[in-house]
Amino acid sequence: MLPDKKEHPPEKSKLHPRNRHRDRYDFNALTTCCPELAPFVARNRYDDETIDFSNPEAVKMLNRALLKQYYGIENWDIPPNYLCPPIPGRADYIHHIAELLCVNNYGMFPMGHKIRCLDIGVGANCVYPIIGNREYGWSFIGSDIDPISIEAAQKIVDANVSLKDNVQLRLQTNPMDIFYGVIQKDEFIDVTVCNPPFHASLEEAQAGTLRKLSNLSHQKITTLTLNFGGQNGELWCDGGEEKFVRNMIRQSRQFTTSVFWFSTLIAKQSHVKNALEALAKANATTVKTIPMGQGNKTSRIVAWTFLTKEEQKVWKNTRWNKPPTPN
Helix, strand or coil, X not given: CCCCCCCXXXXXXXXXXXXXXXXXXXXXXXXXXXXXXXHHCEECCCCCEECCCCCHHHHHHHHHHHHHHHHCCCCCCCCCCCCCCCHHHHHHHHHHHHHHHHHCCCCCCCCCCCCEEEEECCCCCCHHHHHHHHHHCCXXXXXXXXXXXXXXXXXXXXXXXXXXXXEEEEECCCCCCCCECCECCCCCEXXXXXXXXXXXXXXXXXXXXXHHHHHHHCCCCCCCCCCCCCCHHHHECCCHHHHHHHHHHHHHHHHCCCEEEEEEEECCCHHHHHHHHHHHHCCCCEEEEEEEEECCEEEEEEEEECCCHXXXXXXXXXXXXXXXXXX
C-alpha cells in the first residue's frame, strides 16, 4: 500500500518568474527528448516519477536531458568527478542578472551577442554560458584555473553550433588572479557571474559532500562517490567563499571602467555583511543584494559597479540600447 500522496505545489514559486523550471520535472517529455535518461527514472514511494539524486550518473543524464529539451544543446558531457550543477538554480542566477540589466536599461532586457558576460569559474559543464546564450542571446567569456575544465567546456562549445561563435574559453594561469589575465586590454564586459568555491579546505568540502549524499540517500554515507560533487577548485579554496569574494571585490577595483556590473553568488548569509563592508571600502558606487531561493535552499547575488550615474548612462546608450524617444 502506498503512503499518503504528497501534495506538491503547482510550481516552484521561489524561482524567478522567467525560469523555465518552475514546474515539476516532466520525465515523460525528458526521456522522449533524451532516451539515455530513461533507465534512471523510477517511481518513488509516493508513486511519483523521479531519479536517484544520489546517483551521479542519473544526475548527469537529467542535466543532459534538461539542457537538450530547454536549451537546444544536443551534445553535453562532463569528465568523471567534475561538478554537475543543478540547472534550475543556474538558470535563476541568469534571469536575476537579466533583470538587473533591465532595470538599468529603461525597462528593456538587453538582448543579443553584443551583451558580453564573463563567467568566472566556468567549470567543465559550461552551464551559465549555455543558459545565458539561449535565453538572451548573450556572448560569454568563460574562465577557469583548471585546464581539464577548459578542455571539457571547449568540447561542449565545439559540439553545439549555437555556442561556437558566442562562447570563448580562457585559462586563468595564475590562480591568485580573478580578472587580471582574463579581461584583455580595451575589452568591455557588461556583467560578470560567479559561483565561488564554498569550502575553506579539502576536508571541509569532503564532509559537505558526505552530508549531501547522506541527505539524498536518507542514510549515513561514509564513503565519497566518484563523479559526485566536483573537483577541488570547484568546491574549496583557501579561506572559502568569504575570502574569495573579498579578493574578487578588491581585484575588481582594477577594472572599474572595463566592467559595468560585477556579481557573485553568496551562499552563506553571514558572508554578506563582510562583502558589503568590503564594497564600501572599495568605493563601489552602486551595490545590489538580490535574494534567490530553490526549494529549502536560499542564497543571494551581490552585484556592484564603480561607474558613476553618467558613465552608466553612456555605457547603456552606446552598448545596449538607445534611450526611448520622448513622446
